[in-house]
Amino acid sequence: MEIVFIRHGQTDVNKDNRLQGAKVDAELNDYGHEYARKAAKNFDESEFDVVYSSPMKRAVETAKIFTKGKKEINLDDRLLEFDFGDWDGMKMDEIGEKYPDVVDPWGKVNRDYVKYSKNGESYEDFDKRCGEFLDEMYRKYPDKKVLVVAHGRLIRMMAAHYLTNGDMDKIDTPDNSALTKFSVKGGIARLVYYNRVLA
Template identity: 30%
Template sequence: MQQKTIYLIRHGETDFNRRGVVQGSGVDSDLNDMGRAQAQAFFQAYQHVPFEKIYVSGLKRTYQTAEPFINLGIPYEKLTGLNEISWGIMEGRAPGNTDDEYYRSLTDAWSSGNTARTTEGGESPEQVVVRQREAMDVILSHPDENPILIAMHGRAIRILLCWLTGRPLSDMDQFEHSNLCLYLLQYNYETKTFTVELANDTAHLLSLALV
């Protein structure tokens, strides 16, 4: 019974994360000092894992998060299907009352089941699923690559985990995430099913709280 072990992480912190500014797929920001420290802490905790391949989105904050592993010579591939959802007009905007209301009405609509609703100038969760399926088809077409590391984005991870585990997209907010959290997944090639073994795990970041 062949399985693939997937270490799925969210990228480390950026200054936009710290300020509460929406990045989406249109803002290609760098990790800040904390984000780089988080990436190093994850590397220290998981450098013993013999990753066969690393997959990152087309945005540099995911590459920078996985960079300590890439520097070991582990092959990596960028898949834009793993990009964060496009938030359209919301991207790069500082939080404010109007923006907060827009965001809240949007996420409320998604939670109510209207996952076809897009942000203005952006994507809907259902549109994100289409490109994620293409990316996951690429990833799963290489059963010899085991285990693997995937670096992605918060909202995109929520969407991904819903359809991977057979849950409706309206449940996406059930999957919590923080910067450089880990979800450990197992994919069974025989049953074509995913199981979640670790969720939003940040034990590897405890050392940063002591600094």
């Protein structure tokens, strides 16, 4: 199986440097639309046998742009972005000031954030749902090419599931509209590229 992930295009929530998790269903902004369309011109949707997307607006919009209306898009709730609980929508600057112990040197929230956002998703639960999705894709499409349009933190965890036993803190966030590709054979995944930009 070859599986390619595309992170959704930019939203105003991204631009404002706020946490944009499962409870924040933002649409692409003008730049997000424009850049995704530019990147999609260098993308061949015909290579893929099947397309999956997070049901969130920003992902579905991006999936439609990249597939150019030529592919059926299967929505899957397991591809929802990480759920930050009560922290969803908060500015990272505010989090960094109030809770510096859960912000890493790259300015991202780390696994210990659940000490403060009690109803947020744990890394373990997140890894579990990502792993279930990946296992199902491999069972269904062992010799196919799968396209998945989703979210930055989710793509980090997909990569972490394959490469670091679910330790997402070792993997950077891909850029908006950037591509990540894995090749999976005999149940073993290899990273082909990460954070590839097309425009």
